[in-house]
Amino acid sequence: MLNLQPYADPQYFIILLLALVPLAIGLYFGKRLAWYEVLVSLVFIFLMFDGKKYHEGIALITYMIWQWLLVWSYTLYRKKYNQTWVFYVTTILAILPLVLIKIAPVVHWLQVTTLLGFMGISYLTFRSVGMVMEIRDGSIQEFNPWLFLRFMLFMPTISSGPIDRYRRFVTDVEKAPTRDKYLDMLGKSVKYLFIGFLYKFIVSHVLGTVLMPNVERMAIISAHAQGGWSWWIVAYMYIYGLNLFFDFAGYSMFAVATGYVMGIEVPMNFNLPFLSKNLKEFWNRWHMTLSFWFRDFVFMRLVFLMMKKKWFKSRVTTSNVAYIINMLIMGFWHGLKWYYIAYGLFHGIGLVINDVWLRYKKKHHVPHNKFTNALAIVITFNVVMVSFLLFSGLLDKIWFQR
Numbered sequence: 169m170l171n172l173q174p175y176a177d178p179q180y181f182i183i184l185l186l187a188l189v190p191l192a193i194g195l196y197f198g199k200r201l202a203w204y205e206v207l208v209s210l211v212f213i214f215l216m217f218d219g220k221k222y223h224e225g226i227a228l229i230t231y232m233i234w235q236w237l238l239v240w241s242y243t244l245y246r247k248k249y250n251q252t253w254v255f256y257v258t259t260i261l262a263i264l265p266l267v268l269i270k271i272a273p274v275v276h277w278l279q280v281t282t283l284l285g286f287m288g289i290s291y292l293t294f295r296s297v298g299m300v301m302e303i304r305d306g307s308i309q310e311f312n313p314w315l316f317l318r319f320m321l322f323m324p325t326i327s328s329g330p331i332d333r334y335r336r337f338v339t340d341v342e343k344a345p346t347r348d349k350y351l352d353m354l355g356k357s358v359k360y361l362f363i364g365f366l367y368k369f370i371v372s373h374v375l376g377t378v379l380m381p382n383v384e385r386m387a388i389i390s391a392h393a394q395g396g397w398s399w400w401i402v403a404y405m406y407i408y409g410l411n412l413f414f415d416f417a418g419y420s421m422f423a424v425a426t427g428y429v430m431g432i433e434v435p436m437n438f439n440l441p442f443l444s445k446n447l448k449e450f451w452n453r454w455h456m457t458l459s460f461w462f463r464d465f466v467f468m469r470l471v472f473l474m475m476k477k478k479w480f481k482s483r484v485t486t487s488n489v490a491y492i493i494n495m496l497i498m499g500f501w502h503g504l505k506w507y508y509i510a511y512g513l514f515h516g517i518g519l520v521i522n523d524v525w526l527r528y529k530k531k532h533h534v535p536h537n538k539f540t541n542a543l544a545i546v547i548t549f550n551v552v553m554v555s556f557l558l559f560s561g562l563l564d565k566i567w568f569q570r
Contacts, residue, residue, distance in 0.1 A: 172215040174327045175368070175422040181361075184212070188429050192354070195431045200344040202318075205430060209323035216327070217286065224286035231265055231289065232320065235296040236313065238262050239303070243311035246303050255304045262300055266293040274504045288327040290501065294461055295320055299334050301465050308334060315341065324426035328419060330437045331457040340432045353428040360425035368418025375411035383407055384562065391566045401562065409556035413441065416455070442552070445544040447515065447522040450552055458498075467494040487523065492516035502559070511559040518551065 217225030390398035420437035427434030444450035499512020
């Protein structure tokens with residue numbers, strides 16, 4: 169049976185673009201063919217999880233029923249009440265399937281992985297938890313089951329984002345863009361598709377398929393021979409970090425381009441992150457929909473909670489603690505491995521140091537010019553690359569898997 173993984177090969181793009189033609193014609197004439205759009209999404213999701221992956225499809229259906237019931241019941245509850253413990257319980261229940269999937273490999277719960285695991289569970293969890301928090305805030309007051317399903321199961325972004333927000337998505341999906349705007353979106357879509365092909369199928373192929381395996385092998389062999397260190401590790405660090413960007417940014421370009429063809433302005437995920445002048449700016453440019461999600465739904469709420477409870481007298485201490493907790497949670501989200509957690513801690517501490525430096529710079533009027541800006545970019549790039557080396561797990565192979 170035909171099985172199609174998102175943006176994996178030319179066959180996927182040919183079938184996808186052919187499937188989107190009726191939708192594009194409708195949008196050109198100012199008509200959004202909602203049922204056809206849903207049908208296309210469902211067919212492509214089915215083709216992702218058919219054959220050997222059928223159990224993931226069953227897990228997805230079970231997960232959607234679970235999230236649908238949670239968000240629907242919390243919306244009903246929130247219309248009359250607003251107790252904090254109910255909000256916390258609902259949030260925990262919304263996160264629970266993802267938490268079990270993360271814990272399962274560590275405690276060898278293979279049945280849990282089989283029963284609950286499917287590609288994209290993280291990104292669907294971000295969407296549903298974001299909705300629960302916005303319902304708590306009062307930003308979302310009504311539960312529309314049809315729009316909820318369209319938002320959660322929007323095919324172009326279901327496997328790895330970008331992470332859209334419900335209210336933004338609904339403003340797009342409830343109407344068709346004007347003809348001029350849609351033509352502009354189609355133009356951008358073509359551009360993003362070409363950039364995506366360049367990033368994912370050319371640059372990332374050279375870095376990740378041609379270079380990285382050989383450099384990784386040399387790094388491990390030479391590091392074992394030289395007591396845990398080798399310059400091959402440095403080479404691997406840059407190749408891995410660049411490949412991480414080009415592979416994921418390429419995928420994100422495809423998702424955004426597909427969304428644009430469907431008349432949905434899917435948010436961008438990357439904005440020249442390696443030109444960042446400090447770590448804070450980096451997180452405003454790297455995997456933006458994820459970092460903004462954590463900023464709005466974790467960091468800001470932590471800061472608010474700590475200030476409300478007066479856990480710390482200093483606002484600076486409050487924000488520093490929130491930075492570290494926020495990034496640690498992000499590290500745990502990647503997986504229960506020491507190097508993912510160390511990666512989160514690295515960036516948490518890095519953001520604290522970054523803030524100390526920015527305050528010092530402002531207080532002492534440290535001059536800046538083109539040279540200092542270029543130096544800042546070089547330093548930030550290398551700090552980020554070191555963090556990616558941690559994230560890669562290579563050090564785990566060298567230090568703990570002899």
